[in-house]
Amino acid sequence: MAIRCIVVTPERTELDTEATSVTLPMFDGSLGVLPNRAPMIGRLGYGKLELETSAGPQRFFVDGGFAQVEGNTVNLLTSRSIPVDLLDVGEAEKALAEALDMSARTPEQAQLRETAIRRARGQLRAAR
């Protein structure tokens, strides 16, 4: 029994493949999905999407968004998905430094900064 995993970005359908198990980078930690999981809608964080396929493991960096599990289909909506091999550690480190440099004088600014930091850290973790 296989799971169908579809990754959609606003520009195109990035990935549509069969996998035996999928690990989603949720907002509050990783979540493994095996066949016949109960339906769910979840918020994605910034991190690694891992697929176990018959051709071997596949890894992608996912940039926030949502996941929807229904039947044996996993739908991911994200603004960006990049194969992990194409990520650049230096770039991620730069993004993190920039995020840490943001000013946080008001609660709203602090929130924006926090999001930027979380995103940069996720990217860095995935890149390494």
Added chain:
Amino acid sequence: MANARALDKRRKSIKNIRKITRTMELIATARYKKAMERAQAATAYTDQITKIVSRLAAAGLDVKHPLLEQRDEIKSARVLVLTSNRGLCGGYNAAVLREAMPQIRQMKETIPNVTVDVSGKRGVDGLRFRGVTTDERHLNFEDQPKYDEVEAIASSYLARYITGEIDRLDVVYTKFVSTSKQVAMVETLLPLGSLAGDESTEEELGGSNVDYEFLPSAESILEEVVPTSFKVRLFKCFLDAAVSEQVARMVAMKGATENAGEMIKELSMTYNRARQSQITGEIMEIIGGVEALEN
């Protein structure tokens, strides 16, 4: 009757122009198809978002978010005008500017602080000519706007809205209705108004009424859905504008090619007549000369 050689020269230059306009038409057609494909790909994404929102609503969550609510007092607003970088696309840019000008004027009367942003060289020039100062100018959008670039703009607007720097964002763009109909229009993107967008909320749910688990919580998902749907809406505006531009250019160039063809026909006729009358004149002269010699 005009000089035959001058006529021939003119006809040749029109033929060259026709070649150019026909090529431009072909290019626009190819670009239009590509842009259209992208717009359709984006629809897959928006449909999914709409589904998630309707599932959230079905789960009994009260859809509320700061981005959705109208602010009581609007102190400053921004207008984003989407035009093209290149000309030769008929009334495309003129239509957008014609829609934008009254909107800007009216907003300036009611709201103390109005800033105008613009995308596309034609818009920058057109607004400067009309005496509107523009703040941010985006010139990097061609027939295939990138989501990354649009997202950067969207995020900056979101940040400004959240921090209270602006209270309203309007976008003036050309909405793509069908290949034969594009309308320039103003849309208020911030505050967002409704989430689900247009139609298709209730019926689609009917078939599969499954109980969903929300992780980490429905509220947390909503918190993310709202900004995302704003970004996607703005992206959709850019895509629509790009598709409409190509359609407009296609139509304009088609018209130009046809007109050139007609002109060539007319000129050929006058040229042939001029040539014929010239030859007749010469023959008459020769005959006259021969007769004079015989006598």
